[in-house]
Amino acid sequence: MEQFAVKPMITFGTGALAALEELPGERVLVITDGFLAKSGLLDKVLAHLKGRTVEIFDQVVPDPPIDLVAKGARALADFKPRTVVAFGGGSPMDCAKAMLLFGKKLGAPGEITFAAVPTTAGTGSEVTSFAVLTDPVRGIKYPLVDDKLLPDQAILDPALLAGVPPAVTADTGMDVLTHAAEAYVAKGASPYSDALAEKAFTLAWENLRPAWESKGESRARRQMLLASNLAGMAFNAAGLGLCHSLAHALGGKFHVPHGRLNALIFPHVLHFNAAGKEAAVKYGQLARLCGLAPNPRALAAGWNRLRAQLKLPDRLAACGVETRQLHAALDELTAAALGDLCIPTNPRSAPAEDVKALLKELA
Structure with missing residues (x-):
């Protein structure tokens, strides 16, 4: 016997970012990197989160190291968001997944809606239960595989790829x-x-x-x-x-x-x-x-x-x-x-x- 299932709700096409307005809760944590935070693209996301209490974790770097994930997990647990939005390429996606997984062990609310918004066409991380972390000291990448890492919603807006x-x-x-x-x-x-x-x-x-x-x-x-x-x-x-x-x-x-x-x-x-x-x-x-x-x-x-x-x-x-x-x-x-x-x-x-x-x- 075999099984097949697809969890994330996928919203795609021009104007897909409007789906952000339907995300639940008043407290939203956006996880991204420093470049995207300053590029103007993040403003497109924030425009659909008006009226919410939004905190931005923009410290993600390529090949997210374990210590950064630990720092992010602590920030997530302290902020206690109702929704988390991962915004970027594979690194923000992977970091957000791991932050959620470990943040809940540090006291973050059990019920958090996780939305993933890719800005590159590559990892497919918005629909996978995979995340890859890096131990820079040992020079090793650690893939995590856990159904708990799957986002609840994937939002694919092609306008975000215009400047890649x-x-x-x-x-x-x-x-x-x-x-x-x-x-x-x-x-x-x-x-x-x-x-x-x-x-x-x-x-x-x-x-x-x-x-x-x-x-x-x-x-x-x-x-x-x-x-x-x-x-x-x-x-x-x-x-x-x-x-x-x-x-x-x-x-x-x-x-x-x-x-x-x-x-x-x-x-x-x-x-x-x-x-x-x-x-x-x-x-x-x-x-x-x-x-x-x-x-x-x-x-x-x-x-x-x-x-x-x-x-x-x-x-x-x-x-x-x-x-x-x-x-x-x-x-x-x-x-x-x-x-x-x-x-x-x-x-x-x-x-x-x-x-x-x-x-x-x-x-």
Whole structure:
């Protein structure tokens, strides 16, 4: 017996921010980062929260560290909001989820409505029970997976993506493709997650480069926002895999943007997984849906072409990670990848020697 469920209520399209006005309670905590707080975008959110007592936690940084989450959880418990709004990309989303989880243990009210408003098309975090925290001292990323992390409402307004720089569009967009592709072949895949993954992948494949090339609001950016959301639902149900496990390990150690890592790692993991017949067939199906020859090799080649078009690196050396640094950290990185919560749903078992071999390929 299998089950499939989607919790968040999703409001999407032009003017979706108006849904903020329907959120309950008089006390609202908005969790975001310093850039968004000063960019003018936050004003669009606050305009729909007039008449409420609003507190803003704008200290989120990329790859939220554990000590920041602890500070935020204490602030949340002290403020006692009825509603929490996470506003931003993956980092504010992850930080908000963890703040809520731990804030309730510190005395925050048990009943808090959690709304997520993404400003990038990448993580899909607004519809997932995943969050990733960082221990900067040990250089390790810790994925949290708990249904308690799921937002109650996701609000997708494409106008918020108008000012996203091309480099961020590229990084986050490749993350969307990786989410969809990994979910499609994951051990937890089902007909429901497959439908979401197929749609997410083809939408992103068609629209990522136009979104990267466009300025301001565009149809391609709107489609990427939807693709990100669909991919999030897909991997939340099916799981991810070895590509994300390696990206978490490398990102925690060398602080390379997550989507950029996925973009260069995925073709290597694709070839590894394609040694299994079922994964090979499904990679071929994705290739066919994108107008490519229906086999894994064609999908990997198309991926590499797209990555080059987006001016993303194809080796860790181009990300500032020297070969000697990588080799010196092989044991540490392998242990981190094998201990990652994303690896159990990879379609093919990955012994330590195979993980090390894949890491060496990335140098």
